[in-house]
Amino acid sequence: MTADSRMATVIDSGESGRPSGPKGPPKRRPKNRKSQIAAVAAEAFSERGYHAVGVDDIAGVLGISGPALYRHFPNKYALFQHAVLELVNGLLRASALPEPADDSAAALPAGEQIDQILSALIQLAVENRRTGGLYRWEGRFLHKEDLAYLKASMSTLNQRLLDPLAQLRPTISADEAKILTATILSISGSITAHRAPLSAKRISPLLLAACWAVLAVDLPVAPDSDIVTWAHPLPAAPAAETKREALLRESLHLFYRHGYHEVSIEQIANAAGITASGLYRSYDSKLDLLEAIFQRAATRLEDAQSAVLGGEQDAEQKLNRLVEAYTDLSFQQSELLSVYFAEIANLPGPRRAALHSVQRKNIEIWSRLLWELRPELMLSEARYLVHAAFGLVLDLGRLTHFDQSATVRLRVRTLMLATLLGHGAKPA
Numbered sequence: 001m002t003a004d005s006r007m008a009t010v011i012d013s014g015e016s017g018r019p020s021g022p023k024g025p026p027k028r029r030p031k032n033r034k035s036q037i038a039a040v041a042a043e044a045f046s047e048r049g050y051h052a053v054g055v056d057d058i059a060g061v062l063g064i065s066g067p068a069l070y071r072h073f074p075n076k077y078a079l080f081q082h083a084v085l086e087l088v089n090g091l092l093r094a095s096a097l098p099e100p101a102d103d104s105a106a107a108l109p110a111g112e113q114i115d116q117i118l119s120a121l122i123q124l125a126v127e128n129r130r131t132g133g134l135y136r137w138e139g140r141f142l143h144k145e146d147l148a149y150l151k152a153s154m155s156t157l158n159q160r161l162l163d164p165l166a167q168l169r170p171t172i173s174a175d176e177a178k179i180l181t182a183t184i185l186s187i188s189g190s191i192t193a194h195r196a197p198l199s200a201k202r203i204s205p206l207l208l209a210a211c212w213a214v215l216a217v218d219l220p221v222a223p224d225s226d227i228v229t230w231a232h233p234l235p236a237a238p239a240a241e242t243k244r245e246a247l248l249r250e251s252l253h254l255f256y257r258h259g260y261h262e263v264s265i266e267q268i269a270n271a272a273g274i275t276a277s278g279l280y281r282s283y284d285s286k287l288d289l290l291e292a293i294f295q296r297a298a299t300r301l302e303d304a305q306s307a308v309l310g311g312e313q314d315a316e317q318k319l320n321r322l323v324e325a326y327t328d329l330s331f332q333q334s335e336l337l338s339v340y341f342a343e344i345a346n347l348p349g350p351r352r353a354a355l356h357s358v359q360r361k362n363i364e365i366w367s368r369l370l371w372e373l374r375p376e377l378m379l380s381e382a383r384y385l386v387h388a389a390f391g392l393v394l395d396l397g398r399l400t401h402f403d404q405s406a407t408v409r410l411r412v413r414t415l416m417l418a419t420l421l422g423h424g425a426k427p428a
Helices: 003-012 033-048 055-062 066-070 076-095 110-127 134-141 144-168 174-188 200-215 243-258 265-272 276-280 286-309 315-332 334-346 349-373 379-399 406-421
Strands: none
Touching: 033 055, 033 076, 033 134, 055 066, 055 076, 076 110, 076 134, 076 144, 110 144, 110 174, 110 200, 134 144, 134 334, 144 174, 174 200, 174 379, 174 406, 200 379, 200 406, 243 265, 243 286, 243 334, 265 276, 265 286, 286 315, 286 334, 286 349, 315 334, 315 349, 315 379, 315 406, 334 349, 334 379, 349 379, 349 406, 379 406
16 A cells, blocks of 8 residues: 555544544544554655655654654654564564474475575565665664664575575585575565566566576686776766866765765865855755766766667677676766665655656666567566666675676676576576
């Protein structure tokens, strides 16, 4: 149920607390009021970010007053903490396999353990699609002890996949196993980062097959791993940097290190070596700087894609070159990639919609190319795989600290292609 439909239900049931005609019997507060509040809060925090959501916003959706909300949660942070940790605890519950009935009962084979865990995680992502990514991007606002719990929980989740993977593929190294596990967790939760339509009964087998394709991959080692070369280098910086360029660069660094809401105009101006009034001669606001950063990224991706698609190559060659270009740009602009996913909710609706429109156009280019290579897929399924492939670049980049060695980038490209093309099969 959406926030709007919840609002309609509350108003229709007379729970808004406003007089509406003759008084009837006293209205009782619904027994599930706390869960209603938690659900609305989780959706609001996920869609708009922690800082952009107020307690009155959440209370307003439910048609209740702020004091009525405070009867269940003492403050906004308590709401936020509940929303994030409920999701994390859901991941732990979904990934916990049942204990054998008795000591003599054999444990499930490693492949079945992985299959059950992934299926449960994908189902959980489907059920919590509008809020499931909350802990990934807004978890940074948790207090120290709650953040520690989040990290420990994610470590437990990873270990529940690493243990059977070690049995399934005993010859791979611990680092390789971590990369594969991080990739399949990224794929299984990828639907929380987009709203592309697809029936629930198709989502699970599609993403599960992509996970097994990844688990069958032999991670390559680049022969020139000590030499960093870029197939798609960024444009060379101009000899004399303009004031606007300096402001973009410094604001990006600051947003990446501290978060958009923790950075002031004065800090950006000081970092760029100008006054705050000088900044306003180039950009109207901090929000305009954030939007300009995102537009720069979109332009560079479009330019790289145009260069690839304009050549005389077959579909598979084009897809390989698109994967190479996307990986190169992502690793060369790692701060920008991280800021985009973490801060895009701070853009007002129309500005955010414009960027999403550009993103959808890029997704469509990739999806139709993949559909040409895999005609057994529906076009909508191809879109899901493209979203999953894009997401794993960020997740693996964060895992490796965006190590720019040739080996790391080659492995990321290999895992993108496995996700898209389905190379590999579920081990027996």
